[in-house]
Amino acid sequence: MFHVRGLARIYGEGTAAVTALAGVDFDLFRSELVVLLGASGSGKSTLLNQLGGLDSPTHGTLLYHGADLARFDEPALTRFRRDAVGFVFQAYNLIPSLTARENVALITEICRAPMAPAEALQLVGLGDRMDHFPAQLSGGEQQRVAIARAIAKRPEVLLCDEPTGALDVRTGITVLEAIERINRELGTLAVIITHNAILADMADRVFTLSDGRIVNERINARRGSVRDLAW
Amino acid sequence: MSLLDRKLLRDLAALKSQALAVALVMACGLAMMIMTRSLILSLETTRDTYYEHHRFAQVFARLKRAPNAVRDQLAAIPGVATVETGIAMQVTLDLPGLDLPAVGLLNSLPERGEAVLNRVYLRSGRLPLSPSTQYELAAGEAFAEAHGLKPGDPISAVLNGTKQTFRLSGIVLSPEFVFEAPPNSALPDNKTYGVFWMPYKELATAFQLYGAFNNVALTLAPGASEGDVIADADRLLAPYGGRGAYGRANHPSHRRLDDEIRVLTGLSIAFPLVFLSVAAFMTNSVMSRQVALQREQIAMLKACGFSNAQVGMHYFKFSFVIVLVGVGFGAIGGIFLGHQLVGLYHIFFRFPQLDFLLDSRVLVTASVVSSFAAFAGVAGAVRRAVRLPPAEAMRPEAPARYRPALLERLGATRWFSASFRMSLRNIERRPIRSALTCLALALATSILVVPSSFRDGVAYIIDFQWDVVQRQTVTLTLVEPGPARGVADFGHLPGVILAEPFRYVPVELRAGPVTRRLLLQGLPARGTLSRVIDAHPRQLTLPPRGIIISAKLATVLQVRPGDEVVAKVLEGEERELRVPVAGLAEDFTGIAAYMELPALNRLLLEGDRINGAHLTVAAGSWPEFLAAVKTTPRLAGCMIKNSVREGFRQTTAASVSLLQKIYMFFATVVAFGIIYNSARISLSERSRELATLRVLGFSRGEVGAVLVGELVLLTLLALPLGLVLGSFFASGIIRTLNTETVRLPLVLTAANYAFAVSVVAIASALSALFAARKLAAIDLVSALKALD
Known part of the structure; x- marks a missing residue:
């Protein structure tokens, strides 16, 4: 689905230039669950932003189904994000003035062939909290609303930026289970970035990033279930 | 309703007091704009309809006396469509219960049928009838109202030295006297000045003018040149003591109405402009704040596939709702105030009916203008929102850089408390x-x-x-200019402490293409009662040569002290004189020109003649003075x-x-x-x-x-x-x-x-x-x- 070669992202110019990505190569495929591991500043968020069309590369190739994302103009990138990508942010980024159901419906209103907001919320186990405002939900619940929002459009790829970063272990597990279930049941490519190495066991493949490069790629012969992760 | 709109409504509800504050500011500007524009429309529409239905003339002229046959010659002037001639005479009134002498302008009604031009509108009662046991007249509404006169009431006037008692037959209005003020006065004085109508025969007979006229009104044929008609009429009327014809632009009532409309036009722009700018500014501060607060939400929307246009439109809608509320309140306020103010115009302008007309175009303009103001206010904030790259917005704003405030760096720290230092730094930051x-x-x-x-x-x-x-306490005006020794007569009236003469002469002042008709006032060089004051304000001494004119008149004529103007005398024998402008006077109503009295007499090639005198009267002798004035012959007015x-x-x-x-x-x-x-x-x-x-x-x-x-x-x-x-x-x-x-x-x-x-x-x-x-x-x- 994604074909990435020599991808680099440099912020600033001259002596002030900061290299966030220093040339990475990899391919991502349908139905995979991929974990990008790395410490803070390793470039994993930058990479996720590149994949989601939120930012464009300085050098290198970034093909999505053979089309070069770097050459997409703003409307094309908007369409790409609208139809193909589901984002889950560390800070949830829900609209505080909309209920859980409305937060999901906000996105389903603008994309083709979405699932019903209620269905998406049921998938993440929030069928009974649909009419609550974000402020009335716990952190885990808010994150699951964010996941429901991301998957309701039936995206081809689900990009999750530290989805459990702000959550305790038990809540983290329910969130990860929701992501895994989407990946399994809908065949969505799921990319999770985290600094928590334990999550590596639930992935098909694990890339470790450091200083803007992929320093290790590990393939799990068998994916571990979220419940069995050694927290 | 889309969910983005629902978000909009809920965000607005959270911001309601601020949004309302902005909408109210906008509403204030719009209310004024709607009020003033609608008043303009009301005045213009009412005026135009009134003028048309009551056939308000286009050219006017006064003269001493011309036989009715001249009327046909007037009609024969190329470009003249219709002619109306009649008599207009100023008389002293004697009203029971009024201790002040009042002045009336008596106008004639045609002997047969209705007037061709300047038709009166009958408010109540009926028009005066010619052959009747008692003389009748109709009074203008403003005067009648000021004195509580009703049809049937008696009213006395001194006609050509003879006191006559009339019966008020009705109350009327005329397009010639929408603004019913004494000649050459910018202000109405309905207590002491009124306009009346009576049959031609009685009026003409009383002044030995039967078969003649002294007042002309004309309308122009389509395409005719007003200037040419005025010139021809002046030539024709000169031998009959013509005092210069003039067009509507110089007609006192019409010009006063025009000026009012001009003032409203100014107000309809200046004030709303200030208020709407303030509203735009406030919208901007509210929206900038909103966008800053919603950085993450904007980023999420964009990350999830909302386009820049959708995000931009969402924030524009914020201001649109504010505009909607502002326009709503503004329209209600403007219409309400307009209704209230239209009543106020009744004091100044007499129309058969003056109703408030809502200028619906202004509602559209107001919406457009305020939308523009709000959008201009919001544009910057929206542009920032749209420009925010989604990845960038996801991060919190970089912390602001603090440093010691300038005053602290200057070493003034020790006097400041910690919180004051923080306030200072916040301002500087x-x-x-x-x-x-x-x-x-x-x-x-x-x-x-x-x-x-x-x-x-x-x-x-x-x-x-x-x-x-x-x-002065009072100003007495003679019917006709008289010898200066009359001042001595005035000085002998009971209680008079000081009397200073004046001479008023109607002139047309010209400088280049601009002309203005006004009274040239001859006054003592350095009078104590009616003084000429400059902008400083100091009294000016009238020079033996040259005239002093209103600063406003100088602007209109585009002249400065030292320049010459041409003064065409519109009384008696027509003459043109070149006089230098010697100085500028400060005044706030009307336009005026002043000259030293002897110099004016010399210029007019006449002896010591005056039109009246300004008097100071001792307060204790006031009743005796008024009683004496009421019986003084040849007095045209007492102000x-x-x-x-x-x-x-x-x-x-x-x-x-x-x-x-x-x-x-x-x-x-x-x-x-x-x-x-x-x-x-x-x-x-x-x-x-x-x-x-x-x-x-x-x-x-x-x-x-x-x-x-x-x-x-x-x-x-x-x-x-x-x-x-x-x-x-x-x-x-x-x-x-x-x-x-x-x-x-x-x-x-x-x-x-x-x-x-x-x-x-x-x-x-x-x-x-x-x-x-x-x-x-x-x-x-x-x-x-x-x-x-």
């Missing part, structure tokens, strides 16, 4: 935001200055016109200064005072709106920081001091700026109100400034109080967690 808040406060101060300057201007006129310029001043107070001053109150109300609303809004924004921007201070151990008072201290510092900076800005606005707006009939001087008093400062201070104090209460309610833990 975000200079643009501080400057904008300061500007908002300055604007609030400035708009409070404008309405008071109106009120003070009117008060100044009252003092200037009737204490500095005119210091009592205090009665004119009172008339001014009750009409012009009252209307300005009403407008001033409306504007002051609006300005106060706006000032509170701006200040409240600034405090709200500053509080919500800083709640997190202030909560942190509380957590760190600052007391509520100390934290409040940081916020209030900042507001106080900015207010102190803003006040002088606001006063300067307000003076500038007042000067600009008053300049647009400056017409040839009425001018308002720019008067800026300490009381005006003090009032503006106090309103802003009170509004700031209340807003600070509100902020302090909100501060007390901040939940420390959640404030630290929340992103807004």
Whole structure:
């Protein structure tokens, strides 16, 4: 689905230039669950932003189904994000003035062939909290609303930026289970970035990033279930 | 409704007080715009319909006497469509119960049928009949109202030296006297001046004018040149004592109406412009704040596939809702006020019916203008929202860079408390935001200055016109110019302390292509009763050669002292004279020209002749004086200064005072709106920081001091700026109100400034109080967690 070669992202110019990505190569495929591991500043968020069309590369190739994302103009990138990508942010980024159901419906209103907001919320186990405002939900619940929002459009790829970063272990597990279930049941490519190495066991493949490069790629012969992760 | 719109409504509900403040400011501007534009439409439509239905003439002329046969010659002038001739005579009135002598202008009604031009409108009763047992006349409405006259009431007038008693047959209006004021007066004085109509035969007979006329009205054929017709008419009427024909533009009633419309036009632009700019500014500060708060939400929307256009439109809709509410309130306010004010015009302008007409085009214009103002205000914030790259927006804003404030760097630290230092740093840290808040406060101060300057201007006129310029008790005018020894006769009237003669001569002043008709006043070189004052204000001595003219007239004629103007004398034998402009006089109503009396007599090649005298009368002898005046023959008019001043107070001053109150109300609303809004924004921007201070151990008072201290510092900076800005606005707006009939001087008093400062201070104090209460309610833990 994604074909990435020599991808680099440099912020600033001259002596002030900061290299966030220093040339990475990899391919991502349908139905995979991929974990990008790395410490803070390793470039994993930058990479996720590149994949989601939120930012464009300085050098290198970034093909999505053979089309070069770097050459997409703003409307094309908007369409790409609208139809193909589901984002889950560390800070949830829900609209505080909309209920859980409305937060999901906000996105389903603008994309083709979405699932019903209620269905998406049921998938993440929030069928009974649909009419609550974000402020009335716990952190885990808010994150699951964010996941429901991301998957309701039936995206081809689900990009999750530290989805459990702000959550305790038990809540983290329910969130990860929701992501895994989407990946399994809908065949969505799921990319999770985290600094928590334990999550590596639930992935098909694990890339470790450091200083803007992929320093290790590990393939799990068998994916571990979220419940069995050694927290 | 789309969910983005639902978000919009809920966000607006959370922001309701701020959004309402902006909408109210906008509504104030729009209400004024709708009110003034609708009044203009009402006046113009009513005037045009009235003129058309009652066949208001286009060219007018007065003369001494011409036989009716001349009428056919007038009709034969190329370009003349219709001719109406008649008689108009000024007479002294004697009203039971009125101890002042009043003056009436008697107009003739045609012997047969209805008048061709300047037809009267019958308000009540009937028109006077010619052959009847008792003489009848119809009175103009303004005079009748001022004296409570009804059809059937008796009224006496001295016609050609003979006192006659008439019966009032009806109350009428005429398109010629929409503005019913004495000749050459910019102000109505309905107590002592009235217009009347009676049958031609009786009027003509009384003045030995039967078979002749002294008043002409003409209409022009389509495409005819007014100037040519006037020139031909002047030539034709000159042998009959013609005093110069003139067009509608010089017709006193028409011009006064025109001037009023011009004033309204000025007001319909100047004030709303200021208010709408303020509203645009406030929309901008609310929206900038909103966009800053919603950084993450904007980023999420964009990450999830909302386009820039959708996100931009969402924030534009914010301002659109505000505009909608503003236009709604503005329309209701404008229509309501317009209805109230239209009644006020009844004091000045007499129409058969003056109804409030809503200018519906202005509603559209108002919506467009305010949308534009709001969109202009929002555009910057929206552009920032749209430009925000989604990845960038996901991160919190970089912390602001703090450094010691300039005063601290200068070593003044030791005098400042920690909270004061924080206030200083906050102001310095975000200079643009501080400057904008300061500007908002300055604007609030400035708009409070404008309405008071109106009120003070009117008060100044009252003092200037009737204490500095005119210091007589009364002015007596003769029917015809008479020998100067008449002054001595006036001096012998009971109680007269001082008498100073004057000579009035109708002239047309010309400089280049511009001409103006007015009375050239001959006065003693340095009189004590009617004085000529310059802008400083010092009394001017009339030079033996040359004329002194109103500063406004100099602007109109585009002349300066030293330039020459041509004066065409419109009385007696027609003559043209070149006279130098010797100086400029300051006056606020009408336009005037003054000359030394002997010099004027010389110029007119006449002996010592006068039109009347200004008199000072001892208060104790007032009743005897009035009684004597009532029986003095050949008197055409008696103007009592205090009665004119009172008339001014009750009409012009009252209307300005009403407008001033409306504007002051609006300005106060706006000032509170701006200040409240600034405090709200500053509080919500800083709640997190202030909560942190509380957590760190600052007391509520100390934290409040940081916020209030900042507001106080900015207010102190803003006040002088606001006063300067307000003076500038007042000067600009008053300049647009400056017409040839009425001018308002720019008067800026300490009381005006003090009032503006106090309103802003009170509004700031209340807003600070509100902020302090909100501060007390901040939940420390959640404030630290929340992103807004």
